[in-house]
Amino acid sequence: MFMAPMLLEKREQPFEDERFIFEPKIDGHRLILSYSDGSVRLYTRHNNEVTRQYPELHDVPIDADEAVLDGEVAYVNPQTGAVEFETVMERFMMTKPQRINDGRTRLPVHFFAFDILRYNGEDVRNQPLTERKALLDAILTNTAHFSRVLSVDGSGIALFNTIKERKLEGIVAKRKDSVYVGRRSDNWLKVINYEYADVHIAGYRKDNFGWLAHYNGRPAGIIELAVPAAHRKAFYGVAQSIVTGEDHEYVYVQPRIKARVRFRNWTKKGYLRTPEFVSFVK
Numbered sequence: 001m002f003m004a005p006m007l008l009e010k011r012e013q014p015f016e017d018e019r020f021i022f023e024p025k026i027d028g029h030r031l032i033l034s035y036s037d038g039s040v041r042l043y044t045r046h047n048n049e050v051t052r053q054y055p056e057l058h059d060v061p062i063d064a065d066e067a068v069l070d071g072e073v074a075y076v077n078p079q080t081g082a083v084e085f086e087t088v089m090e091r092f093m094m095t096k097p098q099r100i101n102d103g104r105t106r107l108p109v110h111f112f113a114f115d116i117l118r119y120n121g122e123d124v125r126n127q128p129l130t131e132r133k134a135l136l137d138a139i140l141t142n143t144a145h146f147s148r149v150l151s152v153d154g155s156g157i158a159l160f161n162t163i164k165e166r167k168l169e170g171i172v173a174k175r176k177d178s179v180y181v182g183r184r185s186d187n188w189l190k191v192i193n194y195e196y197a198d199v200h201i202a203g204y205r206k207d208n209f210g211w212l213a214h215y216n217g218r219p220a221g222i223i224e225l226a227v228p229a230a231h232r233k234a235f236y237g238v239a240q241s242i243v244t245g246e247d248h249e250y251v252y253v254q255p256r257i258k259a260r261v262r263f264r265n266w267t268k269k270g271y272l273r274t275p276e277f278v279s280f281v282k
Contacts, residue, residue, distance in 0.1 A: 009189050018153065025191075027074060027085045027264075060140075071115070072114070083168065108145065114136075132180070170193045173191070198281050225274065258281040
């Protein structure tokens with residue numbers, strides 16, 4: 001049974017508030033886990049079934065006849081302890097049985113459960129978050145492939161500082177009295193632990209907006225997000241005089257214009273993950 005997930009609004013800075021609990025934000029992809037009489041079905045936030053992709057999540061350590069859990073599926077590197085988004089997406093893309101079996105052995109995933117939506121035939125979404133959390137804690141056992149996400153009361157800044165030290169994705173703030181709604185809500189907030197870098201703009205896309213970013217003289221991705229209209233206009237006013245060439249998709253310019261970006265992390269291939277424009281740099 002699929003149940004639409006509750007989604008997060010964005011907040012720029014961590015905060016302290018006793019009305020909230022704070023959790024680490026797990027850098028994987030959302031997963032709705034439906035359990036009934038020993039049978040499991042797994043769904044993405046967009047209601048795409050991915051039960052086949054994650055066979056190691058079929059044996060759920062739960063004390064229930066039927067339940068629907070909300071959480072995040074992620075890959076944790078056993079050597080470094082790093083949560084690797086690219087690796088869980090590699091698993092997500094595996095569809096052939098042989099590759100799935102290989103992935104299960106070589107790149108085992110973990111389900112981090114943070115909410116329960118249904119329990120033994122009862123819809124519990126209208127119960128306060130604290131009651132749902134207590135129920136989840138009572139029925140789900142931590143194992144090699146399953147964990148309950150831990151939370152702290154009120155102290156978002158301290159948790160965020162710990163997240164920064166460990167170079168994790170960010171934190172989530174949730175009102176203790178929040179009911180579960182299957183849409184975006186400001187009762188649940190995310191604060192991202194961004195990295196920052198100064199890059200040179202080496203070109204731009206002809207059709208859909210995008211600036212080609214270079215870092216240390218090599219391609220580092222495309223800046224598409226958070227660029228104000230005035231900054232786009234200023235860039236194009238200068239870019240026309242420093243064009244070096246073009247192809248069917250891009251116009252290339254001398255990398256004289258420098259910009260500061262914020263991004264989630266560096267990918268394994270050395271690209272910026274979801275870079276956002278912050279400012280031009282003189």
